[in-house]
Amino acid sequence: MVERRLGEHVEDAAGGAGLGIESAEDHAGDAGEDDRACAHRAGLERHVEGCAGQAPAAKSLGGSADGEDLGVGGGVGAQLALVAGGRKHLLPAGDQGADRHVAMALSLPRSLDRQRHHPLGQQLCDWVLHTWGSMWDYNFIGGPVLGRGPFDAGDSRQRKMNRRFPIAAATLLAAVTLVPAPGQAAVGVAAAHGFAPHELVVKLARSEQAQTVALPGGASVREAAAALQANPDVEYAAPDYIATASASEEPTVPNDPGPLSGPAGPPGGWVSKQWNFLPWEGLGTPLAPISAGGIDAVGAWENLAVSGHPGGKGVTVAVLDTGIAYRSLGKRFRRSPDFSAGQFVKGHDFVDGDRLPLDENGHGTHVAGTIAEKTNNGIGLTGLAFRAKLMPVRVLDAQGRGRADQIAKGIRFAVAHGADVINMSFNFGCGREVPGVDEALREAYQQGVIAVASVGNLGSETCVAPPATSPHVIGVGGSTEGGCVGAYSLSGRDVDIVAPGGGPPLPGCSSISSGSIYQVTLKAGSTRRFGEPGSYVGTSMSAAHVSGVAALVLASGTVSHKRTPGRVAAVTKRLRRTARSLGQPPTREGAGLIDAALATEPRGQAHATRSD
Secondary structure, eight states, X not given: OHHHHTTTXXXXXXXXXXXXXXXXXXXXXXXXXXXXXXXXXXXXXXXXXXXXXXXXXXXXXXXXTTTOOOSGGGSOHHXXXXXXXXXXXXXXXXXXXXXXXXXXOOOOOTTOOGGGHHHHHHHHHHHHHHHGGGOXXXXXXXXXXXXXXXXXXXXHHHHHHHXXXXXXXXXXXXXXXXXXXXXXXXTTOOOOSOEEEEEEEEEETTOSSOEEEEXXXXXXXXXXXXHHHTSTTEEEEEEEEOOOOOOOOOOOOOOOOSOSSSSOOOTTGGGGTOGGGSOSSSOOOSSSOOOTTOOOHHHHHHHHHHHTOGGGTTOEEEEEESOOOOSOBTTTBOOOTTOOGGGBOOXXXXXXXXXXXXXXXXXXXXXXXXXXXXXXSSSSOOOTTTXXXXXXXXXXXXXXXXXXXXXXXXXXXXXXTTOSEEEEOOOOOTTOOOHHHHHXXXXXXXXXXEEEEEOOBBTTBSSOOTTTTSTTEEEEEEEOTTSSBBTTBOOSTTOOEEEEOOSOBOTTOSOOOOOOOOOXXXXXXXXXXXXXXXXXXXXXXXXXXXXHHHXXXXXXXXXXXXXXXXXXXXHHHHHHHTOBOOSSOHHHHTTOBOOHHHHTOOTTOGGGOOOO
16 A cells, blocks of 8 residues: 555655656556665665764663664654654644644655655755754653754754754654555554544553644555554554444435336445445445445545535536437437436537437447436436536447547547546557547647546457557556456556456455446347346446546545646546555556545545545
8 A cells, every 4th residue: 555655645745845746647557666665765765864864862762772773764664753753753733833744755756766866865855954944842742842943043963963853753754655564563453434634643652641643644544553553662553533423324325226127126226236336444334335346436425515516516527439328319219217418518429420429339328327327316326426417429339339530539529518527438459559549638638638548358459558558548447346456457557547347356356246337228239228237347337437536526626627737637646546456566456446435535524534
């Protein structure tokens, strides 16, 4: 989990410090083995350690650190911060000093080459030295130790020592995000519904009571607790968990019954089919059970309701596909019973060259259903961004095939008509170059449009291919009901993230659960009859999940609404940094499995912190 976050926290830290580090999309595949955290860490650590100076030995922890090398590389950062600081510099959470958050997460971006370590380290040191100037020294229980700031007038030798203390503390505490905590270190950190961000409750072995300690903004609460818990001088360290009143309140979930035909299902019966939208952690309830492969759409819906944009209201998603059953036409075409006319904006059919992009296959309607199927209407199933607008753009024919020139025109149409997100659940052949499509996607990027594409399925393709490999496109692999990478999902450097695609898992997965992805769509061979077929599996379905969550992120207000390339980078980074690892290398899972609830979490809400 720690390695997955490297490259994400440093962008925030560097931005705040004026370091000029690029904030590109951070495609997972852009990093080779030499760019992993362990390969990079040592150079920067040595430089920052030299800048900070040798930290003095601890005197207040029973001599446990006597004679110990207190450099950054000497052990787990959170443990060393306690030793180096001698119960100092882990700031009390209540402290409101000007530099309370100076101990920030100094981690490395995957794209940073080794030759840049020393300039980066020097800039980090210079910034820490400059920023800490007004900070008062505190002991662990919050009392002021010195009567003046470390850079105030006084004995020069004392000032130098004071100067070393905060730098060492900042550097060592930052190492929490650099040094992966071993799996067994997490024992004793119990799961809960939520905890206060950036805080730990810590009690030293020889202290009478615990104190609440502030962590830097980028630090992982769970990993910092695990690291501190492993220190024999710490009696316990735990997240500051949030309690809730003991009412039997169920989460607010849609009333969609599940079955489209036959005996009516109970209100909320959709949960029996749509495992992919369920929470993946917590206790679960009959109305919202737990699914190992879920992305917690339920939590995201709650977040969006709080933000005032329920269901992704105000966002438009263009679906470039086989069309959508968005309206009825004569006796041949019928609108899906789980869509309403008001959900759609003007589209176009580039296959037949008209303004009626109606589905003749079912694939496009299924994809559109995952993104924004009508929800809480007592019919069928649910969709992720159910109050977003859908733009049907038909670029694939009744057999699911499309030409590059028509796809490029479809992309430009979507951009020109106000799409915020473009979903592309299709692929060209392995190794094919499609410059016209690439050019259109660059134009979409310049206009701040988020482009999402499936990476392809083993069997129909042999390698990750365009548009998933095209510039600034989020390439999406597939995951399963059991929370594993799908056996069908292609791997490669352009896999940015994974999302539910159903189907069988990779060999060695701890769960063999292999449910399909269910949405209301056309029955095979018909353009007027609908069902919920169990045959839809693959990365086409996965891409639709990411497009839906991207729409929710845009609506949540957690990123800028300005239609600039920066918006694309911000959404991509948020999806990646809130994803959870499935234990596979980046070429298979990218940044991990998307978490809709965490990606849409309102900033500053303690109860919304579910994982880090």
